[in-house]
Amino acid sequence: MRWEVLKSELVYRARIFDVRRDRSRAVSTGNEHDFHVLEIRDWVNVVPITSSGEVVLVRQFRHGIQDLTLEVPAGVVDPEDSSPEVAARRELREETGYEAATLQPLGAVYPNPAIMNNRCFVFVARPAELSGPPQWDGTEEIAVETVPLAQIPELIRIGAISNALTLVAFQLLQLKSVE
Amino acid sequence: MRWEVLKSELVYRARIFDVRRDRSRAVSTGNEHDFHVLEIRDWVNVVPITSSGEVVLVRQFRHGIQDLTLEVPAGVVDPEDSSPEVAARRELREETGYEAATLQPLGAVYPNPAIMNNRCFVFVARPAELSGPPQWDGTEEIAVETVPLAQIPELIRIGAISNALTLVAFQLLQLKSVE
Numbered sequence: 001m002r003w004e005v006l007k008s009e010l011v012y013r014a015r016i017f018d019v020r021r022d023r024s025r026a027v028s029t030g031n032e033h034d035f036h037v038l039e040i041r042d043w044v045n046v047v048p049i050t051s052s053g054e055v056v057l058v059r060q061f062r063h064g065i066q067d068l069t070l071e072v073p074a075g076v077v078d079p080e081d082s083s084p085e086v087a088a089r090r091e092l093r094e095e096t097g098y099e100a101a102t103l104q105p106l107g108a109v110y111p112n113p114a115i116m117n118n119r120c121f122v123f124v125a126r127p128a129e130l131s132g133p134p135q136w137d138g139t140e141e142i143a144v145e146t147v148p149l150a151q152i153p154e155l156i157r158i159g160a161i162s163n164a165l166t167l168v169a170f171q172l173l174q175l176k177s178v179e
Numbered sequence: 180m181r182w183e184v185l186k187s188e189l190v191y192r193a194r195i196f197d198v199r200r201d202r203s204r205a206v207s208t209g210n211e212h213d214f215h216v217l218e219i220r221d222w223v224n225v226v227p228i229t230s231s232g233e234v235v236l237v238r239q240f241r242h243g244i245q246d247l248t249l250e251v252p253a254g255v256v257d258p259e260d261s262s263p264e265v266a267a268r269r270e271l272r273e274e275t276g277y278e279a280a281t282l283q284p285l286g287a288v289y290p291n292p293a294i295m296n297n298r299c300f301v302f303v304a305r306p307a308e309l310s311g312p313p314q315w316d317g318t319e320e321i322a323v324e325t326v327p328l329a330q331i332p333e334l335i336r337i338g339a340i341s342n343a344l345t346l347v348a349f350q351l352l353q354l355k356s357v358e
Contacts, residue, residue: 062292
């Protein structure tokens, strides 16, 4: 079922991803076809939980859907981040002003293995404590909201939380909790 | 926290998505910035469950990660599909050869609200029954595998199922089941 890449060409460079076009050949049939792939740095999602069982969430404008979403803190693993955990701590602090003694890895998923080459690493941060003001980048404007962890399934059910990767973060948290 | 789009430009057209560059302005500050958005048709994911409690999964090569994945049947809502449910029935039949009497909607999520404009609609199909051979498109080669539904959490935990949207499909199924 595998394909081998015969030729790759960078066809568009955006700030946050590159678009690559591969000419690939099916090993079984020899058929050739073009496939587009987004080259993107890995992402991190972190579920911050306070000592009183509240989850720290961020509400912000998302340009893909031109609307506000409610999500867990998340971002890109920058070249200067020495690990996904370092990136998760940084994003948590920058977006919310919270820090946590312990970040526990919950696993990693492929956001979109068909057209993206990256992974998303998921962490739970406990106990999340406010340590200072957030440090947003030039385009960020974020409302920080805390919600009891027990309310998350209902927020997902009614569509108030609708970012697939935020759903996955809570799913992996639950799977780890029942281990 | 909202931004208004001042100008949009289509900067790259791939077979399965278009890349758009928006010049946008923050309503609160007046700051302007460029944002890239992928324009993609909506997707469907369907969890097919047989009368004996087996989930019908597909294993296939994914060009984004250059590797095989194990996923629920899924695909694009084509222009000729009159609804996401119609697309889900079609993808189920084309990819696996299975059909189902009932498709129940489990909800919809944004695969990536930061950079994509589309939604993914999730269904559970019961009872899934083999009705004929699959009908793959020119580049598809798919192995159909059945797995007891009870084994899914363990397959997610060990990373054997790692596509974020497949994880979400099982999460929404579980949330609906406990309603």
